[in-house]
Amino acid sequence: xxxxxxxxxxxxFECGQCFRWIKEGDGSYTGVVKGKAANIRFHDGVLVLSxxxxxxxxxxxxxxxxxxRDYSEVKSRISKDGIMRKAVEFGHGIRLLKQEPWxxxxxxxxSSNNNIPRIKNTIKTLCRLYGAEIRFAGGSHYTFPTVExxxxxxxxxxxxxxxxxxxxxxxxxxxxxxxxxVCLEKLAGLSTGEARSExxxxxxVGAKVxxxxxxYSGTKHDVFPTDVWVKRVMERLxxxxxxxxxxxxxFAREYFDGLAGFAQQYLxxxxxxxxxxxx
DNA sequence: TTGCAGGGGTCAA
DNA sequence: TTGACCCCTGCA
Numbered sequence: 001x002x003x004x005x006x007x008x009x010x011x012x013f014e015c016g017q018c019f020r021w022i023k024e025g026d027g028s029y030t031g032v033v034k035g036k037a038a039n040i041r042f043h044d045g046v047l048v049l050s051x052x053x054x055x056x057x058x059x060x061x062x063x064x065x066x067x068x069r070d071y072s073e074v075k076s077r078i079s080k081d082g083i084m085r086k087a088v089e090f091g092h093g094i095r096l097l098k099q100e101p102w103x104x105x106x107x108x109x110x111s112s113n114n115n116i117p118r119i120k121n122t123i124k125t126l127c128r129l130y131g132a133e134i135r136f137a138g139g140s141h142y143t144f145p146t147v148e149x150x151x152x153x154x155x156x157x158x159x160x161x162x163x164x165x166x167x168x169x170x171x172x173x174x175x176x177x178x179x180x181x182v183c184l185e186k187l188a189g190l191s192t193g194e195a196r197s198e199x200x201x202x203x204x205v206g207a208k209v210x211x212x213x214x215x216y217s218g219t220k221h222d223v224f225p226t227d228v229w230v231k232r233v234m235e236r237l238x239x240x241x242x243x244x245x246x247x248x249x250x251f252a253r254e255y256f257d258g259l260a261g262f263a264q265q266y267l268x269x270x271x272x273x274x275x276x277x278x279x
Numbered sequence: 280t281t282g283c284a285g286g287g288g289t290c291a292a
Numbered sequence: 293t294t295g296a297c298c299c300c301t302g303c304a
Contacts, residue, residue, distance in 0.1 A: 016287070108287085109288095109289095112287080113285095113289075114286060114287075114288085115286045115287080116286090118286085203289090203290085204288090204289065204290090205289085206288060206290085207288090207289095208288060209287095209288075209289085225287085227288080230287085277287095
């Protein structure tokens with residue numbers, strides 16, 4: 001696809017919204033989405049996806065990369081002050097991916113009180129053990145495990161993936177989703193508050209994980225996932241004091257007016273890459 | 280090499 | 293509101 005603006009694979013894949021895109025030696029990225037493996041490279045407004053038909057591009061990738069959205073407008077609307085202008089300029093190529101809610105749910109349960117290398121390893125192992133193999137570009141890649149495959153696996157089996165105490169959350173959550181106790185397909189039809197409460201009924205899912213699932217699946221863009229990094233940077237740049245989570249969330253919702261999720265993503269990337277969240 | 284602190288939160292008391 | 297929690301990583 002030509003004439004793509006406001007896009008950088010590095011910004012998009014390294015800004016913290018996904019764990020499974022792998023950077024290749026030539027700067028391109030390889031990943032698996034909905035059972036399709038592909039390699040993506042971007043140069044001078046031209047987006048090249050290998051291993052992809054025109055039909056796949058229309059049915060899958062166009063939506064996945066949120067290519068129908070005018071990010072210039074989003075960015076100008078959230079650039080409300082000097083801080084946000086800097087953050088937006090720094091991460092100018094970020095696009096919020098529309099990933100599968102199920103994959104986001106399990107991935108962000110794993111992310112809690114955890115570090116990034118370990119999160120990535122755990123997800124990778126989970127996919128290798130419970131996903132389906134895809135041969136692509138001379139290597140093995142794996143789909144994200146289905147609800148059924150995780151729900152029917154034993155705790156002992158899941159423990160091998162290295163998720164620690166989160167494995168029991170994965171087991172219980174998988175079974176609840178399989179049994180339609182919580183229906184991920186219905187989240188989009190609920191209000192943001194209702195969708196959040198619904199997700200938080202699942203074990204291992206608190207406010208932060210619920211917000212990540214809603215935002216990174218493209219279901220709701222008015223949430224403001226508040227982790228320690230976002231909390232610290234908001235305290236430092238906006239509050240100039242310690243602030244409570246609820247305080248930060250309500251400020252962000254009001255201040256960014258429905259686009260809080262986009263603002264959070266530029267801020268998080270800016271803060272983390274510049275080590276602004278270190279204590 | 281060995282040892283230790285800490286990590287993109289959640290849960291239970 | 294506070295502490296425990298699996299255990300992998302990174303760094304003395």
